[in-house]
Amino acid sequence: MPDHTSSTELPFHGLFVLELASVLAGPQVGQFFSELGAEVLKVEAPAGDVTRSWRTPSEAPDTTVSAYFSCANWGKQSVVLDLTTAAGRAEVHRLAARADIVLTSYKPGDAEKLGVEYATLAALNPRLLYGHLTGYGPTAARAGYDAVLQAEAGFMHLNAAGPEVEPQKMPVALIDLLAAHQLKEGLLTALYRREKTGRGALVEVSLLHSALASLANQAATFLVTGHDPQPLGSGHPSIVPYGTVYEAADGIRLLLAVGADRQFQHLCAVLDKPEWAGDARFATNAARVTHRNELEQLLRTQIASVSGTALLQKLEHLAVPAGAVRTVGEALRHDAAQPMLLPATADFPYQGVRTVAFQSTAWPTAERLLAPPALPAPR
Secondary structure, eight states: OOOOTTGGGSTTTTOEEEEOOOTTHHHHHHHHHHHTTOEEEEEEOTTOOGGGGOOOTTSOTTOSSOHHHHTTOTTEEEEEOOTTSHHHHHHHHHHHTTOSEEEEOOOTTHHHHHTOSHHHHHHHOTTOEEEEEESSOTTOOOOOOHHHHHHHTTHHHHTSSSTTSOOOOOSSOHHHHHHHHHHHHHHHHHHHHHHHHOOOEEEEEEHHHHHHHTOHHHHHHHHHHOOOOOOBTBOOSSOSSEEEEEEOTTSOEEEEEOOSHHHHHHHHHHTTOTHHHHSTTTSSHHHHHHTHHHHHHHHHHHHTTSOHHHHHHHHHHTTOOEEEOOOHHHHHHSGGGGGGEEOOOSSOOSOEEOSOOOOOTTSOOOOOOOOOOOOOOBO
């Protein structure tokens, strides 16, 4: 069970999740349930989850708990079973018969070969909620890889620094994480339905559909206008100045997110350029979008002449959205990040990051979880 204080008060206390999924999306869902009180048992093949071997050069070469593996496997226990054997399948069937949720990420057809597809397990447990992640849907045999989906769903194109610059993928497995959120939502919907009907359900999520659902305003721009959105670096297609990075005189890199004309007026005043707010080219957001390049060059020059630290303080005082560009380490060391960190344990002397970012007065936050499990010996 999750190693935290007052686990009986957490909303998923008593729920048993059987995790047959690997890599990132499925395990992220497993850790989500663990953080909220569920018992999560991770079933691994004899070689272990492949992410155990995805080590950076600074990690111990013999560890079975890589940094990558640890990002999605807190709060779980693990068992190694060979599902290509009758004994392995029998044990999984026994576990599935008492599970509330099963998480899988098999290519279409593979779960059937191993005898762990929804039909087989639901026959053993009609109340079972079965979450199945695929790359392109249940009928497409093609395996799903995050980087490929970032390319195919338009994200890499939009993430380039400009129209003539090489497409760039996000530095995290963004599509996997989006699919994990979709699967959580689907399973929570199914859990609510089961409370009313007593019936289990199959919940299927593909990386492709999760990616397309997350294109948001970029998708709507194409559908409404017929114009294919082009990359703007970190800039915003319909708000200026929003997203562009500027460097101040003291070396501080900062980003502005000015979404209202009043905010722009405050920005101009702080920069000692109040006349910009009255300039017809910049007085409204629509005008600023039209004259994006001219305004951004003016801002770049002016911000380069002032202290970034002082500028950010003044903008915060006037409620103008802006922030410094931080490294990952700087972000995690910030005071505001501390509630999102899981404490180290005796078995794993490193902190982790929570997958649950919401809180409620109706239940406590898990204070600590079991460490990401080392690879156990096969049964």
